[in-house]
Amino acid sequence: MNTPTTSTLAEQHAVVTGGGSGIGAAVAEALLRAGARVTLMGRNVQRLEAQREKFNGLGEVACISVDVTSEESVEKAFAQAGAIDILVNNAGQAQAAPFTHTDMALWQRMLDVNLTGVFLGTRAVLPGMLERGHGRIVNIASTAGQIGYAYVAAYCAAKHGVIGLTRSLALEVATKGITVNAVCPGYTETELLHASLDQITSKTSRTEQQARETLLRSNPQRRFVSPEQVANSVLWLCQPGSDAITGQSISISGGEVM
Template sequence: MSVLKGRRAVITGGGTGIGLATAKRLAADGASTVLMGRNLERLEKAAAEIDGATAIQCDVTDQASVAAAFAKASAGGKIDILVNNAGIASGRPFHKLDYDEFRRIQNVNVDGVFHCTKAALKDLMGGDYGRVVNIASVAGLRGGPYISHYCASKHAVVGMTKALAAEWGQTKVTVNAVCPAYVETDMAENAINTIMSNTGRTREQAIAELAGMNPQKRLIQVEEVAECVFWLCHPNSFTVNGKAISLDGGAP
C-alpha cells in the first residue's frame, strides 16, 4: 500500500548518504520527492535513480537560496514532508577550535534547519498532514571529545525539535529528530581518516573505534536511518511528536 501517495517530500542533503536513502524509501511508498543540495550535478544523478524525483540546487546557509529553492519546490505541489538532513561535521580539540570553524558547523547544522523549516512552514500548515524530521545525532543527546562544536549544533537541533513540537501541538504537523550513532557515510569516512591521521591507527582500527561506540559493534546503515524517517512520516505516527529517537544499538 502506498501510504504516502499524493504527499510531497523535500529532503535536504538529498544527493548522497542518508538523504538519498530517505528519498528512495519515501518514494517507495508513494511520495513525490524533491532532492535539495549544493551540488546540482550530484543531485540530478541521484534524482535519476528515483521515479518522479526532482533535483533543486539549494545552499541551506543562504536565506535567498533557500527561499528560491522552496518556492520552486512548492510550485510543483504543496510540501507535506520536510527532512532536514543537510549537515556537516569536523573534529577539533577545543583548544584548537577557532570561531570560524565553530560558526561553519552552526551555519549548516542549525541555521540550515531554521531557514528550511521557515521556508516550508506555510505549506506544512496548509493541510491536514505535515511532517518535519530533523536528522540530528547521538551527539545531540550526549557529549564527545573533539566535537564540542558539532555537539553544540546537534543539541540545538534537538532543542528546536522539541520546542516546535510543543508550539505546534494543536496543528496537524509533527516535528521529530532522528539521532543516529556513526552511519556508514562520507561523514564517517572523514572521521575514520581523522582518527588515522591523528593517532597513526590503521583503517581497520579506526573503523573498530567508531563501531565500538555502538554495543552492536557495527556502523549503522543509511537504509536503517531512512526506515526510521519513513516511520515518522507514516500517517499512523501522528502521536509521536517532539521525540529525539536514538539509533545507537542500545548505547547507555
C-alpha cells in the first residue's frame, strides 16, 4: 500500500468487517494511514491479530470477533467497539454452482453472509451516526451486483440486494450528515479469486494461466484489480470532501462495467 500517511481522518473510528485479509486488510491500512482508529472484525481472531501485527506503527488497531450472519453476535461486537464514525461492510463469501444445483443451503448462505451481514452491521451503527449527525457507510459489493454472471445466481442476487439497500438507505439519511455508498470490485487479487481459479482448473483441463485469461476476457484493461485500488476508492468516500457523494455503486473493474 503506497497511501501516504495523513491526518484527514484523525479522531475518526472505523470498523472494517472481514478485515483479516484481502480487500478488508487493504481498506484498514488505508484508513489507518489517513489517521483513523480502526477496529478489525471477523470470524478468525487469529487472522485479525496477525493482520494487526502487520499494521504495527500505523495507528491504533483493535480486533473483535464477529459472525456477521448472527444478530446476537453483531450486536455484541458493535456494542464492544463503541462509537463508530465509518463502517466498511466488507465481509463476504462467494460460491459457484449451476442454478439447478443451487440448493437452499447455498442460497441462504450467500444471502446471509453477503446481504444480511450488511443489514445487521449497518443497523448496529446507524443510531449512533444519526445521534451525532455524521457517518460514512461503505458497502463492498461487486460487479456481480451490477451485472449478471453465470453459475453464481445466489451471489449475484445478494450483491444486487446490497446495492438496493445502499440506494434506499442513502435516501433515508440524505439530510442527516450520513453518506451510504457501494464499491463494486471486479475480479480482484484475493483469496476469493484464487479459490475461483482453483475451481476452474480442478473441474476443467485448463491451466491457471488459461483460467486467468478466461476471467480477464470481460476486462478491457486485461488485468485484475488490486486490493489497494479498491481501498483507495473506499478511502476517498470516507474523506471530508466526499459528503456530496451518496447512494452510488462505483465500479472498480478496469472498465468491465460502464
